[in-house]
Amino acid sequence: MAHLLLDVTDVSKRFGGVHALDSVGLQVPYGSIVGLIGPNGAGKTTFFNVITGLYPADSGIFLFDGNSYFPESVSKVTQSGLARTFQNIRLFGEMTVLENVMVGCHCRTKASVLGAIFRFPSTQREERSIREKSLALLAYVGLSESAHMQARNLSYGHQRRLEIARALATEPKLLALDEPAAGMNATEKLELRELLLRIRADGKTILLIEHDVSLVMGICDSLTVLDYGKVIASGKPADVRIHPEVIKAYLGQGAV
Amino acid sequence: MKGFQIVLKGRLFHRLPRSAYLWIGIIALILLPWVVGASGGNYWVRVLDFALLYIVLALGLNVVVGFAGLLDLGYIAFYALGAYSFALLASPHLPQQFETIAAAFPGGMHFSPWLVAVFSIMLAALFGIILGFPTLQLRGDYLAIVTLGFGEIIRIFMNNLDRPFNLTNGPKGIAAIDPIQFFGISFAKPLDLGFVQIPGLYLVFYLFLLLVVAIAIVCIHLQNSRIGRAWVAIREDEIAAKAMGINTRNMKLLAFAIGASFAGVAGVLFSAFQGFVSPESFTLWESIVVLAMVVLGGIGHIPGVILGAVLLAIFPEVLRGIAQPLQQAIFGHVIVDVEIIRQLIYGLALILIMLYRPGGIWQKSGATR
Numbered sequence: 095m096a097h098l099l100l101d102v103t104d105v106s107k108r109f110g111g112v113h114a115l116d117s118v119g120l121q122v123p124y125g126s127i128v129g130l131i132g133p134n135g136a137g138k139t140t141f142f143n144v145i146t147g148l149y150p151a152d153s154g155i156f157l158f159d160g161n162s163y164f165p166e167s168v169s170k171v172t173q174s175g176l177a178r179t180f181q182n183i184r185l186f187g188e189m190t191v192l193e194n195v196m197v198g199c200h201c202r203t204k205a206s207v208l209g210a211i212f213r214f215p216s217t218q219r220e221e222r223s224i225r226e227k228s229l230a231l232l233a234y235v236g237l238s239e240s241a242h243m244q245a246r247n248l249s250y251g252h253q254r255r256l257e258i259a260r261a262l263a264t265e266p267k268l269l270a271l272d273e274p275a276a277g278m279n280a281t282e283k284l285e286l287r288e289l290l291l292r293i294r295a296d297g298k299t300i301l302l303i304e305h306d307v308s309l310v311m312g313i314c315d316s317l318t319v320l321d322y323g324k325v326i327a328s329g330k331p332a333d334v335r336i337h338p339e340v341i342k343a344y345l346g347q348g349a350v
Numbered sequence: 351m352k353g354f355q356i357v358l359k360g361r362l363f364h365r366l367p368r369s370a371y372l373w374i375g376i377i378a379l380i381l382l383p384w385v386v387g388a389s390g391g392n393y394w395v396r397v398l399d400f401a402l403l404y405i406v407l408a409l410g411l412n413v414v415v416g417f418a419g420l421l422d423l424g425y426i427a428f429y430a431l432g433a434y435s436f437a438l439l440a441s442p443h444l445p446q447q448f449e450t451i452a453a454a455f456p457g458g459m460h461f462s463p464w465l466v467a468v469f470s471i472m473l474a475a476l477f478g479i480i481l482g483f484p485t486l487q488l489r490g491d492y493l494a495i496v497t498l499g500f501g502e503i504i505r506i507f508m509n510n511l512d513r514p515f516n517l518t519n520g521p522k523g524i525a526a527i528d529p530i531q532f533f534g535i536s537f538a539k540p541l542d543l544g545f546v547q548i549p550g551l552y553l554v555f556y557l558f559l560l561l562v563v564a565i566a567i568v569c570i571h572l573q574n575s576r577i578g579r580a581w582v583a584i585r586e587d588e589i590a591a592k593a594m595g596i597n598t599r600n601m602k603l604l605a606f607a608i609g610a611s612f613a614g615v616a617g618v619l620f621s622a623f624q625g626f627v628s629p630e631s632f633t634l635w636e637s638i639v640v641l642a643m644v645v646l647g648g649i650g651h652i653p654g655v656i657l658g659a660v661l662l663a664i665f666p667e668v669l670r671g672i673a674q675p676l677q678q679a680i681f682g683h684v685i686v687d688v689e690i691i692r693q694l695i696y697g698l699a700l701i702l703i704m705l706y707r708p709g710g711i712w713q714k715s716g717a718t719r
Binding site: 146148167168169172173177178180184185186187188189193196197198199200201202203205207209210211212213217220221224260261263264 | 577579589593
């Protein structure tokens with residue numbers, strides 16, 4: 095399975111009596127955009143939280159970039175190259191847009207306390223490169239003009255973009271986006287789609303949770319559909335959309 | 351309005367180059383103790399000296415509360431650790447109590463304050479980490495309660511460690527502590543430069559001023575670094591900070607350790623300056639006063655914190671000078687104790703700040719908290 099960047103199988107997670115995830119598996123090939131869809135409450139975000147270490151999994155086999163890992167610590171998962179965004183935006187509101195992205199560079203830089211206090215030449219070089227890299231990322235997602243605004247004052251669509259820029263600053267191999275198009279208008283969605291395709295073209299792999307079916311169908315290479323914590327279908331978008339289980343989950347029993 | 355501001359700024363602030371203002375500030379600070387001493391006497395120079403120590407404390411607490419957002423109500427304990435370290439290592443107390451120590455130091459125990467300061471930095475940082483470890487999962491109110499307990503534990507230890515063996519001399523405190531020395535120059539007596547005599551209190555002022563400048567620079571450098579950004583990220587959203595690959599545990603411990611080490615240094619200088627320490631100087635009230643300085647001045651904003659510390663350190667003394675004579679003049683005798691008025695005004699000031707200017711008196715520009 096050398097072509098898989100992320101390969102998780104048999105992931106289970108219970109909250110008390112609720113089986114939120116029931117042996118869920120998901121494969122993400124290098125350089126692809128994989129979508130994870132499903133009705134509300136199907137367990138998509140829970141799955142995200144499990145693979146990124148926010149919730150401990152009850153069981154599961156996790157392989158990332160050829161290495162087995164058990165997601166226990168969010169920061170370690172990020173350090174290993176799996177960065178995520180959040181469904182309910184979690185920016186550092188009091189910081190500027192630029193500083194938000196600079197925080198993202200934290201785990202790829204190494205200035206120590208002494209370095210920070212005494213500002214050794216190496217620390218200053220590092221600080222300059224953090225700044226340049228962050229400005230470049232802001233330009234990449236189209237937020238250059240807002241660099242010195244406070245993050246909380248950004249418009250909704252721009253906050254989503256900033257979250258993506260911040261995640262990219264951690265230099266991920268896999269970018270996991272939790273409903274990036276939620277609450278966006280049609281223009282913003284088009285821009286987002288263009289941005290995601292550009293990110294993939296630049297060699298990143300994307301895992302996408304999304305409600306917006308047209309967006310998902312348009313850009314994903316493959317789809318996995320969750321319902322009640324179980325995978326009910328997976329495959330190419332065109333096959334998944336006519337899968338009877340999927341139609342049943344979205345439209346109800348009678349629609350089949 | 352905007353145009354007006356620009357004109358105003360241009361007039362007031364850009365007529366002289368920046369370095370000119372820096373030099374004016376430096377000269378003003380050098381002259382300050384002389385002016386204050388000439389007009390108000392040594393008492394007020396002492397007040398200034400203590401104000402500078404409070405700035406160090408407030409800057410240290412600001413690292414913990416302002417940057418990392420960890421509410422610490424036991425901060426004064428680290429100050430106590432520094433103060434007692436020096437009191438024990440540079441006073442006749444230990445040799446008097448323990449014969450072995452007296453035998454080991456026939457000339458009396460007189461460790462250099464600078465040596466003890468280095469030791470206290472490490473001791474306080476260690477205790478900061480010890481306090482940090484069990485409280486890492488806690489936030490807000492819960493953390494505040496645990497740190498409050500820690501502060502009280504340290505104070506109660508100081509208060510009761512006169513039995514079974516007399517380590518801290520209990521509530522009576524430790525006296526006859528060595529004064530500050532700097533390359534053989536004692537700060538207890540005036541320094542004769544030939545053309546002018548600099549009183550010891552003024553020397554202390556300059557020394558503390560240097561310390562404040564050094565610590566303020568350390569704070570500014572930390573704030574504008576990868577580490578300072580990580581702290582603010584933790585304060586703003588801990589989960590998102592973790593998702594940025596930040597090791598939040600280590601960063602929090604680091605904030606505790608650095609904040610504590612500032613207080614440790616301040617404690618050493620306090621006990622050398624005062625010549626006497628007792629548990630009374632390290633009550634919960636002191637922790638609250640330092641926290642009030644940070645919050646009132648401008649939490650997380652270094653110039654604001656310095657302003658808050660100066661205001662709250664000098665205010666009680668000004669109040670003492672006004673409230674007592676005023677009451678006597680009006681009523682013939684003192685009706686309300688100055689201490690009570692002080693606490694009343696503190697409380698009122700904090701409520702007003704929280705209601706109308708939650709970022710503090712001098713908050714970061716653009717802050718909207």
